Amino acid sequence: MKDFDVCIIGSGAGGGPVALTLSEAGYSVLVLEKGPWFTEADFFKDELACCRRSVYTPELKDEMHVLEEYDGQNSDGSYKWSSESTLESGSDFWNGNCIGGSSNFMSGYFYRLKPKDFRLRSEFGEINEANVVDWPIDYEAMEPYYTLAETAVGISGKVIPHQYQEPRSTPDFPYPPTIEHAVSGLIDKACRELNMHPLPTPRAILPIAEGDRNGCAYSGFCGSYGCSTGAKGSSRAALLDKAVKTGNCEIRAHAKVYKLVSNQSGQVTNADYFNKDNKKQSVSAKVFVVACQAIETSRLLLASTGPKHPNGLANNSGQVGKNLLFSAGGSGTGEFTYKQFDTELGQAMKQRGPFVNRNLQDWYYIDDKEFGSPAKGGVIDFLFRHPNGISKANREKRDDNGNLVWGKPLKQRLKTVFADTKYLRFEVFNDWLPTDDCFVSLDSSVKDKWGSPVAKIRLGYHDHDLKVGRYLADKSEQVLRQMNASNIRSSVSGSPPPNLVAGGCRFGNDPATSVLNADCQAHDAENLYVTDGSFMPTGGSVPYTWTIYANAFRVADIIKKRL
């Protein structure tokens, strides 16, 4: 007799859909989450809590990563890599560690992948030194679950037909767009003058109350903050709260799973974890679902050796941790002074709260001789600079030469950025090509506070990513120029954004080159599934969260059938 039908490790966007689907179907579900259980009653617009201290993430002295960076070439031309613990470097690689995971703190820019994203190799061919493959499923298999997520998570938006619009089984979103800022109209005007096609950005934010969740309060402090109203479609607010209400789902916070135990036939039997008092616990289940966010999922599998899994669970082909993905691209900024507008528009520009909600997909596929042969492009998203005051002030303490500024000059700088200027930004999202230089392994010496080896992450990127990113950033700058923004600048680099991570357990039909099959079931552990972003062999050119939600609902249906 097993303790539970299903044990899910991780409570974010990959875990929530499975917990809800299976508990609603009457199965007993246990969710183990490493972090604490915050609710709406704990979330305030407190910059110190959200962004200045390790409240929603572990202390680095307790839990860290080791990052490997490129460090020149050996005499034989191979790359040298230097490694450093994040405790030493301060390059904190954690995202949200609490019930609901980092979906609590997302901005909720929600995009579907497009049909060609499922067959990148077939559509655009090989790229040298990149491990591009087609997915084992097509867009049509995912579409019903993208649609399900719109209702289950609460996605607001408006469908505007355009050349790269992905097929939809419903005509429009279940919720109308959130309220828009005056700048959105200015972006629209500038784009149209440039013969570009601005689109409203779907958001995982409820504009109106639904069930136990309130609508958006338009505080203006959204990304990086936990939502105080429940409007943001976190796994916790949208899915887990409902799962618990079925009476079939138990959630244990402060439960740090350090090993999945497997038996002689290779099946997973138990999840071993530390509870809040750092006491060892063990729980059994028929089916195990791992959704710890890509890096930690690979780490847990690699650490979970067993009689049939000498190199780590589901790692008999050595694929676990390989082909890790981030999101490539960059960002840029342009400035507007309120004085450059007439009084009414100047006042409207000062307003904080309504969303910008604009994106460009004109170059989702690039067909431009100046660029080269046809290639996968990406998405440009427009947004305001984050309104966090302390970080805004902190950016002003150095002059253009990097020297500290103090006294009267510092105070003048502060007054200008706070009271006179609005900063419009763009972010470019394009594919982070999978390569042999970006992967997760276990560090041989650095351990966390429980004595487990930490994840070591090699952070190589492909130069093609920068070429695409630069192309899109140049297009974005055109829009800012057309809007008469000043001081326009942008940065495209191979620096990985730690909050946009996927891959490491790619799904595929060949067990020799993939960890999971098309059902996201481990090739060599039949009662093990992975439902976070780890399954993605290629990442697409959008933030991952909607796809993670959709795929987790898809896999939940598959698990339901086997139970």
Next chain:
Amino acid sequence: MRKKFIRKLFRQWDESLPEGLQYRAELRQSRRYFLKAVSIIPAAVLVAGCDNSSSVSTTNASQASLSEQAPWNTFSSVQNHLFPEDTQSPGADDINATGYLKSILELPDFDDADKKFMHDGVGWINDISIEMFKHSFHQLNNSNKEEVLQSIVTSNAGDRWLSLILLYIFEALIADPVYGGNTNKVGWQWLEHIPGFPLPPENKRYYLLK
């Protein structure tokens, strides 16, 4: 084409990173720079800095009384020099910058090594003040203070220490008054900064959440 980029990570991705990540890196990196630099500082000075910190125990001391006690008199003098009051805007005293700094350094969750770093800087700046002008920093006139600060900022360690002092001034200026700075919301009023709502009540301050 490929470059070392980890250390540039936070600068390059700047605002697109989750806000907290940028900040924690700065704290860590400051400490690292400082630890590399302490070998140039006489050991006796560092010990004195630590001794001074342990002699203060009142957490609710007012800004005025703090400015008379070591090491807070040094912190206060540096803060007021970096962030002076004028007729248009609040200064370090107006936002209780020293009291704020003291209260966060005394929190149990504040990293011991980071705390030592902040206190060690006091010993260091006073050592240089005495060497240059025969007096501790808080006893100097404005132009001598400026000379001392311009001197220490040329070293990596001094730059990073002052950078952190500024950071905590900004926290005292802009964080919610529930944390002890931003007295009567004077920072928000001066900057025309409208905070987000809901604001944190006392029983939900960040160090009570975990």
